[in-house]
Amino acid sequence: MEKIKTLIIYILVLNSLFLTSKIWFSEKLWPSGYNFFVSLTNNNLFAGFTRYKRQYSYPKENLSIPKVITLCSDSNNKIVFYNSDTGFFEVFSEIKPIIEGYLNGSFQKAQQSNVTLDDYYYAISGEIPAIYVDYQIAYSAPLFGQVNGVNLPQLPDGIDVIKNFIIIPHDIGFSILVKDPKSNAVVRTTFYDTGIDVGKIIDKYNTTTEENFFFASELNLNKTLPETNITFDPMVIVFSDYEEVPPAIISNIPDLREDNVDLLNKILRHFSYNPKSVRRYIDTSGVITYVENNSSLKIYPIGLIEYSSISNNKGIELNDAQSQYSALNESIDFAQNLWNILNLGESLNIALSNDLVDTSTKNEYTFNLDYYYGGNIVLVDIPYEQNKRLNHALSITVQNGKITKFSFLARTFEDSAKKVDLMDTIGAIDSFYEQKKDSSMEKVEEIFISYLLDERAQIIDPCWTIKSKSNGMTKIHVIANGGSHELEQD
Numbered sequence: 001m002e003k004i005k006t007l008i009i010y011i012l013v014l015n016s017l018f019l020t021s022k023i024w025f026s027e028k029l030w031p032s033g034y035n036f037f038v039s040l041t042n043n044n045l046f047a048g049f050t051r052y053k054r055q056y057s058y059p060k061e062n063l064s065i066p067k068v069i070t071l072c073s074d075s076n077n078k079i080v081f082y083n084s085d086t087g088f089f090e091v092f093s094e095i096k097p098i099i100e101g102y103l104n105g106s107f108q109k110a111q112q113s114n115v116t117l118d119d120y121y122y123a124i125s126g127e128i129p130a131i132y133v134d135y136q137i138a139y140s141a142p143l144f145g146q147v148n149g150v151n152l153p154q155l156p157d158g159i160d161v162i163k164n165f166i167i168i169p170h171d172i173g174f175s176i177l178v179k180d181p182k183s184n185a186v187v188r189t190t191f192y193d194t195g196i197d198v199g200k201i202i203d204k205y206n207t208t209t210e211e212n213f214f215f216a217s218e219l220n221l222n223k224t225l226p227e228t229n230i231t232f233d234p235m236v237i238v239f240s241d242y243e244e245v246p247p248a249i250i251s252n253i254p255d256l257r258e259d260n261v262d263l264l265n266k267i268l269r270h271f272s273y274n275p276k277s278v279r280r281y282i283d284t285s286g287v288i289t290y291v292e293n294n295s296s297l298k299i300y301p302i303g304l305i306e307y308s309s310i311s312n313n314k315g316i317e318l319n320d321a322q323s324q325y326s327a328l329n330e331s332i333d334f335a336q337n338l339w340n341i342l343n344l345g346e347s348l349n350i351a352l353s354n355d356l357v358d359t360s361t362k363n364e365y366t367f368n369l370d371y372y373y374g375g376n377i378v379l380v381d382i383p384y385e386q387n388k389r390l391n392h393a394l395s396i397t398v399q400n401g402k403i404t405k406f407s408f409l410a411r412t413f414e415d416s417a418k419k420v421d422l423m424d425t426i427g428a429i430d431s432f433y434e435q436k437k438d439s440s441m442e443k444v445e446e447i448f449i450s451y452l453l454d455e456r457a458q459i460i461d462p463c464w465t466i467k468s469k470s471n472g473m474t475k476i477h478v479i480a481n482g483g484s485h486e487l488e489q490d
Helices: 002-015 036-042 088-104 117-122 141-147 198-205 261-270 324-342 425-435
Strands: 068-072 078-082 108-115 130-140 161-169 174-179 186-192 230-232 248-252 279-282 288-291 295-299 304-309 350-352 364-373 376-380 382-384 388-390 394-399 402-409 412-415 442-453 462-470 473-480 483-487
Touching: 068 088, 068 198, 078 088, 088 130, 088 174, 088 186, 088 198, 117 174, 117 186, 130 141, 130 198, 130 350, 141 161, 141 324, 161 198, 261 295, 261 324, 324 364, 324 394, 324 402, 376 462, 425 442, 425 462, 425 473, 442 473
Parallel strands: 230 442, 376 442
Antiparallel strands: 068 078, 068 130, 108 186, 130 161, 161 174, 174 186, 248 412, 279 288, 288 295, 295 304, 304 402, 350 364, 364 376, 364 394, 382 388, 394 402, 442 462, 462 473, 473 483
């Protein structure tokens, strides 16, 4: 492991332009028994980092809300706003007209050209002023337009999927760089006479005097590290500082036992079952199974409700599922109405977890959503029945305009009186390196704080989570102060 870390240092020293003289070549960074990530934590370069910003969004109304907005000045100062932060929506309100004008074609277009990935990463290096806008999930281009109120978005050729983009101010006008995450194509479009001064927006909200964080590309972590076969997405944000995070306590689980007849009947009617005629079975663990000709509904004492139809053409009819966007809205409404029936006394705070790349040719959509508590995602990893595993709080499959599969784990959460001191991001990365056992190539796509909901705990401690991809498969690595492990994914 020490050899690997030494190689990492070597690469960073050779390639990082702004880590070359005063800091990286100082003898103080080379103690005996050198541990790269621990030393990096203690490095004054990272002393000014802002505390970890918490992520949060709503499922339906805020589909157009980014996950994070980063403002970069040309003095290499940066500030990040997550969508749970105070001040986020004030910043977003000034950027939203830029997004809308770009999509609806109302801006005067001066120039458009293909540029390189290096151009894209340079734009957020701190060498020039820029605004980086990142969404938690990838949207197909038509769907991205729809969630932003533009049915026929005027996007550049070659951009079929959008997950993030960069706005660069000029003396007159600005440029927008959009990267397609599937093809890695990057298109730069320059606009004049828009009446929007992007430079003033950056100066107004980027009031920090410190270098708050780095993107992985700035540390050259997006290069494959020798003997590790690990690389980072260039846009991964690396923090060194952290905050105390309270554990989440499960405060309410719906009473789904067989003697709660009134509630069970309301649930049955919501799924278009007749409580008086439906066939019912109860197993020894208290799981209630309702069966009709075309579907079954299972209700578990743990607060899980699971529906399944017998074919793609049978299921719960949605009023409007002609497009992915309308199917998503209808599905969320269906889940929201079920939540209201359960009457748990809290809002349904869930957000989408899977990309929304259009599959309309198949007329089949799957939507996965998870709870957010205190701005942090609540991951689910619960085995149930034989060889079945729950990976999301809410999962909905729509086929031919009908819900054919539906599973929902109902929970509410509240704060614990205590707080947990998490290791910093660098320590989490170090643990990730240590736990990698095979030689397969692995790309880190995200690093964030989360809660892990399993079948054991009533009190859920926060943890670091690293999302990576290897051989086309997504992996979720959970890293806590007491150790780390990889979640099983379906």
